Structure formats: C-alpha cells, structure tokens
Amino acid sequence: MALNFRALHLYTAPLSGCSARIRIASHLKSIPLTYHTIDISKSEQSSSSYLAINPNGRVPSLIVEASSNERFTITQSPAILDFLSGHFPEPPLLPGTERPRERARVMELASLVACDIQPPQNSSIRKKITQDFSGDSEAWARWVYERGFSVYETFLETGRKEIGEGKYSVGDAISLADIFLVPAVQGGLRVGVNPVKWPILNQVVRECWKLEAFRKGGLGGHGKLLP
Ligand SMILES: N[C@@H](CCC(=O)N[C@@H](CS)C(=O)NCC(=O)O)C(=O)O
Structure with a gap:
C-alpha cells in the first residue's frame, strides 16, 4: 500500500552523480524533496552525524517521514529510485515487463x-x-x-x-x-x-x-x- 508522506529528505552533494540521479528523477516526476547538502570537500559524508544516517558514508540518502510518524532511511541510489518510482509512477522510467x-x-x-x-x-x-x-x-x-x-x-x-x-x-x-x-x-x-x-x-x-x-x-x- 502507498505511504502518505510528511516529508522526503534527500541528503545530496552538488557534484555527486549518484545524488544527481535522484534530483533529476524528482524533477521529472515533480517529487517534493527537502535537500540537505553534504559537503564532500569537507568530508561531511564521514561525520558521525551523517554516518548515523548512512553507515556507508556516501550520498545520496533519503529519509522518509511518513504521515503515520513512521520514519525510515533508504541509501543507495537504485533503492531510492525504486522507492520513489513506486510512489510517483509517472512518468515511468523503466519500460514495463511487456517490453x-x-x-x-x-x-x-x-x-x-x-x-x-x-x-x-x-x-x-x-x-x-x-x-x-x-x-x-x-x-x-x-x-x-x-x-x-x-x-x-x-x-x-x-x-x-x-x-x-x-x-x-x-x-x-x-x-x-x-x-x-x-x-x-x-x-x-x-x-x-x-x-x-x-x-x-x-x-x-x-x-x-x-x-x-x-x-x-x-x-x-x-x-x-x-x-
Ligand atoms: N552505490 C552508491 C554509490 C554512492 C557514492 O559512491 N556516492 C559518492 C558520490 S557520487 C560519494 O558519496 N562519495 C564520497 C565518498 O566515497 O567518500 C549509490 O548508488 O548511491
């Protein structure tokens, strides 16, 4: 069943290609994301506060705040894209199984x-x-x-x-x-x-x-x- 969201927080770095995948998809799909910038030049991805979000110390990460007060984190851009595509299917970014x-x-x-x-x-x-x-x-x-x-x-x-x-x-x-x-x-x-x-x-x-x-x-x- 689809979740209702209060907010979707994207941890992103401006020059990160992996984060750009999520940003581009969110613009194509008009997904409202709240951006949190991680400065890789200052190694912020390795800070203890960020490692608590993503133990892999890399961007992107997505924190999902559901209306039910449930809160969870998704790391790895393919997993984030899969989640977002499930909840914001249009336009589809993957041809259907019939193709x-x-x-x-x-x-x-x-x-x-x-x-x-x-x-x-x-x-x-x-x-x-x-x-x-x-x-x-x-x-x-x-x-x-x-x-x-x-x-x-x-x-x-x-x-x-x-x-x-x-x-x-x-x-x-x-x-x-x-x-x-x-x-x-x-x-x-x-x-x-x-x-x-x-x-x-x-x-x-x-x-x-x-x-x-x-x-x-x-x-x-x-x-x-x-x-
Ligand atoms: N497989 C991961 C790769 C994430 C990744 O390597 N992110 C890079 C930026 S594109 C990063 O955070 N690099 C900083 C580091 O490795 O310390 C994904 O697709 O999300």
Whole structure:
C-alpha cells in the first residue's frame, strides 16, 4: 500500500552523480524533496552525524517521514529510485515487463554506469589512489570513463539496430539509463573526457540536456551546462 508522506529528505552533494540521479528523477516526476547538502570537500559524508544516517558514508540518502510518524532511511541510489518510482509512477522510467527487451536494456545501461563506471573512480577511491598508492587518480578516472563510455556507445549502436532508433538511450522515452548516464558524462567532463568521441552517446546527452529536469538536477544542481 502507498505511504502518505510528511516529508522526503534527500541528503545530496552538488557534484555527486549518484545524488544527481535522484534530483533529476524528482524533477521529472515533480517529487517534493527537502535537500540537505553534504559537503564532500569537507568530508561531511564521514561525520558521525551523517554516518548515523548512512553507515556507508556516501550520498545520496533519503529519509522518509511518513504521515503515520513512521520514519525510515533508504541509501543507495537504485533503492531510492525504486522507492520513489513506486510512489510517483509517472512518468515511468523503466519500460514495463511487456517490453522485456527494452526493459532489460535500460537496466543493463543503468547498471553499466552504476556498477562499472561510477564505483571504480568514486572520490574516496581516487583519494586512496593518490594518498596511499601515489597514483594519478585523474588519469585513472579518465581511463574508467573512457572505457565505460565506449561500452555504452557499443550498446547504443547495437540497440539502434536491434531494438530501434530513438532520441534517448532506449527509444523515445527518458529512462533510468539516461538518468544514470548524464551525470556520469558530466563527471567525465570534470576530468577532461569529452563525450564527442562517442557520437550516439553525445547526441543522447544533448537531447536529455534540453530537458529542464536534467539541467536543474545534474551536477552542480542548478543548470551548469555541458560545454
Ligand atoms: N552505490 C552508491 C554509490 C554512492 C557514492 O559512491 N556516492 C559518492 C558520490 S557520487 C560519494 O558519496 N562519495 C564520497 C565518498 O566515497 O567518500 C549509490 O548508488 O548511491
């Protein structure tokens, strides 16, 4: 049964791609969120007060205050998106089970970003590479993004042949794949990875960027444009 809410509190960082996924979805779905900014440059994600909310010490986290006074926390952006989509189904961000191929492709692409592109170059990993292993963490991040975006482009190419043409990652409707992709591309830009190398991906990102939800919710939070 759907819950009634008093408030939905999002713990978010302006330059966090994982938080941007939730911000973009909430703009697309007109979900009223109360933002609480965590400053990663000051390591606020590792403060004891934040660790009490999210023991993983990462953003985003969502605190749900239900009308019944029930209060609970959800961490991990896919879990938060699943919860929000359950309560705010329109517009849907995942094709229905009657379209198994499109649905699987959306999940594949979103997972490519969530599992194979974002985690290996997350800020705490980069810090470790620099501080403990004297490595060049920006070069590492560039390699991770470039590899990941090349794979994403290959899926877009085969998808267009096998599933069909479309403006966005899968077809003509915005999906979770786009919501995961755009902040990742913005993250890549911050370390010098230019998406023009991947023409279909670049076109998809540009289509998404025409939508206010992406400009408002993306990295920087308030309309920081792609170059
Ligand atoms: N799997 C998590 C990843 C969360 C994550 O890595 N968040 C990053 C920002 S995008 C973060 O908080 N980094 C700070 C740190 O690792 O200390 C999710 O999807 O929510």
